[in-house]
Amino acid sequence: MSPFLQNRNVPLIRLPKGGRIGLSDFNLPLETPQLKDSRKVAGSNFIVTAPAPSPWDRRPQADIDIVLELSGYKRDGRKYVCPTCGHGAVTVDRQKSVYHCHFCQRGNHIGALARKVGKRLI
Numbered sequence: 001m002s003p004f005l006q007n008r009n010v011p012l013i014r015l016p017k018g019g020r021i022g023l024s025d026f027n028l029p030l031e032t033p034q035l036k037d038s039r040k041v042a043g044s045n046f047i048v049t050a051p052a053p054s055p056w057d058r059r060p061q062a063d064i065d066i067v068l069e070l071s072g073y074k075r076d077g078r079k080y081v082c083p084t085c086g087h088g089a090v091t092v093d094r095q096k097s098v099y100h101c102h103f104c105q106r107g108n109h110i111g112a113l114a115r116k117v118g119k120r121l122i
């Protein structure tokens with residue numbers, strides 16, 4: 001007898017009624033992509049990841065809209081209303097995360113506003 005027919009390590013596969021076997025007939029473990037630790041690529045000069053949060057900074061995160069609202073800036077369309085002088089021409093640059101009131105010349109980084117209200121700017 002052929003040694004191939006006596007090999008009992010090969011599991012028996014029952015054919016479905018249609019007689020065709022697809023990949024769904026096998027219980028193959030799906031390959032799950034492993035998420036790489038972003039801090040390991042910190043030395044790379046072409047991969048930009050968000051910096052790791054400071055372990056001492058326990059302030060909850062907030063975005064620009066939440067920080068401005070908590071600081072008293074009311075939104076009026078594209079501009080914001082200054083809580084200091086009431087002038088409705090506070091310009092907010094979301095790219096640079098800065099604000100500026102064109103009437104009372106008050107302006108700063110929004111991260112500084114977030115620190116005053118106990119938040120951390122995202």
Ligand SMILES: [Zn+2]
Nearest residue numbers: 082085101104
């Ligand atoms: Zn103002």
